Amino acid sequence: MFQRLRPAALIAAAMCTALLFGPTGTAQADGSPLIARVGSGDHLVAIGYEHSDYGGAALQFFSDHSDCSPTSRTHNFDTFPPGWNDRISSMRIGGGTCGAYAFDHINRHGPMVTIGGYVSSMPAGWNDRLSSLEVTYAWWWPRAR
């Protein structure tokens, strides 16, 4: 049981750490916030970062639940806040069985790549390209099992 829960616990701890010790201050030089959020609800399901290795400004993805099972509702983010289109360079996806479809265009359209867990740099060709995101059951993500 401990082994099964461990990856989720590690990712949850990392996400808490990112919240506590992530970017400090309230705004960047252009006035945009260092930590922005998208989605409604109290459950943090993913974090996107401006730079690789979880650096720079952060975008937090919130949902009304945190489940990623074959039957649970997916966490859909059809657009990103102003300044966040084509900007994300690294991500952390929620633990357990969660992974994400990351799309080139808004409304979860266009070319797509699957990611999960810690993504310190986006897959080749996907830096500064994400425009929408779907966090969901990650059948392709063996480390989430």
Ligand SMILES: [Ca+2]
């Ligand atoms: Ca794009």
